[in-house]
Amino acid sequence: MRIMAVDYGDARTGVAVSDIMGILAGDAWTIHQPNTLKVADIIAEEAKNRNVGTLVVGYPRNMDGTAGVRAEKCASFGELLREKTGLEVVMWDERRTTVDAHRILSDNGARGKKRKNTVDAVAATLILEGYLNRIK
Numbered sequence: 001m002r003i004m005a006v007d008y009g010d011a012r013t014g015v016a017v018s019d020i021m022g023i024l025a026g027d028a029w030t031i032h033q034p035n036t037l038k039v040a041d042i043i044a045e046e047a048k049n050r051n052v053g054t055l056v057v058g059y060p061r062n063m064d065g066t067a068g069v070r071a072e073k074c075a076s077f078g079e080l081l082r083e084k085t086g087l088e089v090v091m092w093d094e095r096r097t098t099v100d101a102h103r104i105l106s107d108n109g110a111r112g113k114k115r116k117n118t119v120d121a122v123a124a125t126l127i128l129e130g131y132l133n134r135i136k
Contacts, residue, residue, distance in 0.1 A: 001053030014120030
């Protein structure tokens, strides 16, 4: 089964899905939607359509390892996804993924609006790659 990673945000949410073997990151996209329930519905539908078995939700701890307000929002979102999909939801420490995503896009010439529209999908891909490496 596939694995889906989610970089949840207030206005944009990045999503990345593995190949069917759960070895490589494949498709990645951004959901431009501020409504949490609608985002959860979109992800639940995509997970069903893509035969996803596990959801990995980014859990943005502070650099000292503590959980702040953003981490609590992501944990609540993970629980909402668990309720909507019935799938296993893994909370994944995603410290620095957005920073790394910005660096990757900048190094590849993405600037301004183009970077803003894709940074969350890249961050979701980094979350997915980290998780896939861990389970190998």
